[in-house]
Amino acid sequence: MSTSSNETSIQGSEHGVDITPIPLLQDIQAHGRVWTDLATQYGVTNPDPPWKITLEATCDLLAGDSCVKPYDQVAPGSCALPSLERRAEEDELSATIYEDVPFPERQLLALAHSMIKRGLVNEDELAHRMKEVEQRLNSA
Amino acid sequence: MSDHDHKPAPMVDEVSDFEILEMAVRELAIEKGLFSAEDHRVWTEYVHTLGPLPAARMVAKAWLDPEYKKLCDTDGVEASKAVGVNWVTSPPTQFGTPSDYCNLRVLVDTPTVKHVVVCTLCSCYPRPILGQSPEWYRTPNYRRRLVRWPRQVLAEFGLQLPSDVEIRVGDSNQKTRYFVMPVRPEGTEGWNEDQLTEIVTRDCLIGVAVPKPGVTSNAKRPVIKAIHPVHHGH
Numbered sequence: 001m002s003t004s005s006n007e008t009s010i011q012g013s014e015h016g017v018d019i020t021p022i023p024l025l026q027d028i029q030a031h032g033r034v035w036t037d038l039a040t041q042y043g044v045t046n047p048d049p050p051w052k053i054t055l056e057a058t059c060d061l062l063a064g065d066s067c068v069k070p071y072d073q074v075a076p077g078s079c080a081l082p083s084l085e086r087r088a089e090e091d092e093l094s095a096t097i098y099e100d101v102p103f104p105e106r107q108l109l110a111l112a113h114s115m116i117k118r119g120l121v122n123e124d125e126l127a128h129r130m131k132e133v134e135q136r137l138n139s140a
Numbered sequence: 141m142s143d144h145d146h147k148p149a150p151m152v153d154e155v156s157d158f159e160i161l162e163m164a165v166r167e168l169a170i171e172k173g174l175f176s177a178e179d180h181r182v183w184t185e186y187v188h189t190l191g192p193l194p195a196a197r198m199v200a201k202a203w204l205d206p207e208y209k210k211l212c213d214t215d216g217v218e219a220s221k222a223v224g225v226n227w228v229t230s231p232p233t234q235f236g237t238p239s240d241y242c243n244l245r246v247l248v249d250t251p252t253v254k255h256v257v258v259c260t261l262c263s264c265y266p267r268p269i270l271g272q273s274p275e276w277y278r279t280p281n282y283r284r285r286l287v288r289w290p291r292q293v294l295a296e297f298g299l300q301l302p303s304d305v306e307i308r309v310g311d312s313n314q315k316t317r318y319f320v321m322p323v324r325p326e327g328t329e330g331w332n333e334d335q336l337t338e339i340v341t342r343d344c345l346i347g348v349a350v351p352k353p354g355v356t357s358n359a360k361r362p363v364i365k366a367i368h369p370v371h372h373g374h
Binding site: 028031032033034035038039041042043044049050051052053054055056057058060061062071080083084087088091095099103104105108109111112115120121125126129130132133134137138 | 149150151152153154155156157158159160161162163164165166167168169172174175179180183184187188261262263272275278280314363365366
């Protein structure tokens with residue numbers, strides 16, 4: 001499985017986000033069941049998946065105080081993933097490789113994509129952790 | 141004695157790959173020290189408490205109390221305290237996460253001026269008093285077009301405004317965030333604060349709808365894609 005650090009081709013990006021597809025995330029995109037389908041199947045009326053709030057919190061915590069500071073006042077390295085950069089990358093990824101994914105699944109894929117491309121996590125360890133989490137959640 | 145006759149609410153009895161991905165990303169971020177598990181727990185609990193009700197109540201209070209309306213107009217941060225939102229102390233900022241402290245401005249509509257809110261840069265939103273932004277608010281399509289053709293975009297939301305009503309767009313940023321105080325509608329004479337609060341929906345507070353007696357929820361909005369590539373110059 002390739003990792004972000006090995007990716008060399010940057011397709012279609014003019015702002016720094018590498019939109020080269022990531023196999024792990026492509027697989028989730030292709031086979032993952034989105035909340036709208038699950039909610040319909042199980043008759044659940046909540047419009048948002050239960051993990052939406054935790055995803056928001058993850059984005060917030062990665063952003064530190066960058067979401068309440070003008071971008072030029074955000075000290076380099078003061079947070080893991082500045083808010084404005086993440087949102088810009090999410091916009092670009094949402095308009096390109098994750099175009100067919102609904103929200104908030106799209107936000108989640110974009111966050112994972114940004115984190116992998118920035119080297120905050122790598123694809124292999126994320127894949128490994130996903131297997132662990134899946135086993136844990138389905139062990140009852 | 142317990143009541144065993146009720147049917148439990150339906151739930152999704154299946155773990156999706158997206159749910160697993162969200163958890164895996166979070167766990168790795170914690171292990172790598174990008175943030176702590178405790179900070180995440182505290183922040184998540186805080187975000188869970190947020191919604192549009194405090195802002196709706198501010199509007200209802202202002203409709204009933206001209207002095208409070210003046211306060212909303214001049215000092216939104218101070219006026220927020222009346223509905224339990226303190227922009228300085230409410231968010232759990234002690235661990236260095238977003239303070240969400242900002243300059244809240246309440247955009248007060250009149251019969252001849254209609255306000256509407258956007259964030260052209262990303263999706264800044266007064267979350268401590270309005271909760272999470274809707275999907276359409278985040279889209280480049282809404283963000284780009286509202287500032288260019290506000291009257292037409294509002295019409296797409298079902299809000300047809302007479303040509304003599306001026307439209308003003310509040311463009312949010314990291315420090316200054318807005319919500320709209322619409323004009324109190326006809327047919328609400330004699331209503332109390334709770335009744336009025338119910339008709340001030342999230343969409344009314346963003347400015348893409350106006351309150352109407354009997355309407356207490358947001359209409360389902362189509363999400364329209366942008367045609368042109370996304371360009372962001374930081």
